[in-house]
Structures are given as structure tokens and as C-alpha cells.
Amino acid sequence: xxxxxxxxxxxxxxxxxQVTLSCSPISxxxxxxxxxxxxxxxxxxxxxxxxxTQRNKGNFPGRFSGRQFSNSRSEMNVSTLELGxxxxxxxxxxxxxxxxxxxxxxxxxRLTVT
Amino acid sequence: xxxxxxxxxxxxxxxxxxxxxxxxxxxSGTDYIHWYRQLPSQGPEYVIHGLTSNVxxxxxxxxxxxxxxxxxxxxxxxxxxDAAVYYCIHHNYGGSQGNxxxxxxxxxxxxx
Numbered sequence: 001x002x003x004x005x006x007x008x009x010x011x012x013x014x015x016x017x018q019v020t021l022s023c024s025p026i027s028x029x030x031x032x033x034x035x036x037x038x039x040x041x042x043x044x045x046x047x048x049x050x051x052x053t054q055r056n057k058g059n060f061p062g063r064f065s066g067r068q069f070s071n072s073r074s075e076m077n078v079s080t081l082e083l084g085x086x087x088x089x090x091x092x093x094x095x096x097x098x099x100x101x102x103x104x105x106x107x108x109x110r111l112t113v114t
Numbered sequence: 115x116x117x118x119x120x121x122x123x124x125x126x127x128x129x130x131x132x133x134x135x136x137x138x139x140x141x142s143g144t145d146y147i148h149w150y151r152q153l154p155s156q157g158p159e160y161v162i163h164g165l166t167s168n169v170x171x172x173x174x175x176x177x178x179x180x181x182x183x184x185x186x187x188x189x190x191x192x193x194x195x196d197a198a199v200y201y202c203i204h205h206n207y208g209g210s211q212g213n214x215x216x217x218x219x220x221x222x223x224x225x226x
Binding site: 004033035042043044045090092100102103104105106107108 | 146148150156157158159160163165201205214215216217218219
């Protein structure tokens with residue numbers, strides 16, 4: 001069974017631009033969560049989607065948004081990029097999040113904002 | 115905020131057992147205890163999880179205290195590939211939140 005895939009793996013953008021990151025969960029998983037990882041703040045939760053609905057959102061500004069499609073694939077978008085948005089963005093999928101199932105993480109997208 | 119307390123770092127010798135402690139004094143009765151690890155340049159990887167009883171899988175064992183306010187991840191024979199940051203997390207999946215709240219974790223170094 002294929003794991004969680006994220007595209008692109010690396011991205012360089014300039015301040016003020018916007019970016020879209022993509023995540024394909026493990027087949028059959030309907031829950032997708034997004035996390036941001038930086039050296040200073042560690043791993044921080046962005047949002048979670050289940051069956052195309054956002055179930056929960058972390059404490060990030062409105063510039064960060066996401067969506068989930070009917071095939072469970074998810075995208076996250078960051079508008080008006082700032083230098084502080086440089087981070088590793090991780091996507092995780094889960095089969096039954098409300099039953100305590102484990103989350104499977106992708107390799108991440110490394111975003112650099114210059 | 116993270117709800118668990120772990121040592122910042124630990125060292126182990128290769129092929130020796132490693133006991134990674136975690137305190138979670140605010141845990142509620144329905145919170146699962148999860149352990150993840152993150153190898154360098156990779157996303158976190160699920161290790162093990164449990165609710166009340168001790169758990170074993172091919173990667174590790176999880177020992178949960180009787181009062182559930184602490185747990186210990188046990189790697190029975192550390193290898194160089196086990197060098198990673200280990201995160202202990204407890205979360206109630208019965209509500210509307212499916213996210214994991216990561217703390218700083220324990221950086222495990224394994225010496226040959």
C-alpha cells in the first residue's frame with residue numbers, strides 16, 4: 001500500500017506570493033491533517049479535514065487555508081507569503097481519527113520564502 | 115500547549131535497551147497515549163499507542179503506569195537507525211479534534 005505522498009517536495013517562493021501544497025493520503029483514509037514544523041516552534045497543527053469538511057483548525061492566520069476533495073486528496077494554500085512561513089509542511093492521514101488510530105505522515109514539503 | 119513532559123535528550127549504546135519516559139499528569143480517562151518518532155529529514159513515524167494496558171508491537175513496547183500519569187517507551191535493542199526525536203502525545207479522540215499536539219520530544223542518540 002502506497003504511503004502518504006506530498007508534492008512538491010521542495011519549493012522556493014518570494015514574499016507576497018502564494019503557494020499551494022498537495023497531499024494524497026493512504027488509500028482508504030478519509031482524514032487528512034496538516035502540520036507546520038519550524039526549528040523554533042516545532043510541530044504545530046494547522047487544520048484537519050474529514051470527508052471534505054474541516055473539523056478542526058489550529059491557531060494560524062487566515063492566510064493559511066485548505067480543502068479536501070471527494071477522493072480525500074487535500075491541498076493547503078498560503079497567501080501573501082512571509083519570511084516566517086519558511087518551514088517543513090507535513091501532511092498526515094488516518095483511517096479512524098475518532099477511534100484513536102495512528103496518523104501516517106508524508107515526507108513533507110520544504111518551503112523557503114525569500 | 116503540549117501536555118506531556120519528556121527529557122530533552124538521552125543517549126544509548128547500540129544493542130542495549132532504551133527506556134524513554136513521559137509524564138502526562140493531565141491525562142483524562144479516555145485519552146490515548148501515542149508515541150511517534152522523527153528521523154532526520156523525514157516526517158514523524160508512528161511507533162505505538164495504548165489506552166490502559168501495556169502494549170507490544172514489532173517496533174517497541176509501551177508501559178503505562180497504573181494511574182496513567184506516566185508512560186515509558188521501551189526499545190528492546192537500540193540500533194543506529196533508532197536515533198531520532200521521540201514524541202509522547204496524549205489526546206482524546208472522542209471529541210471533534212483529531213489533531214496531535216506535539217511537544218519538544220526527546221532526542222535519542224545511539225552510540226555504536
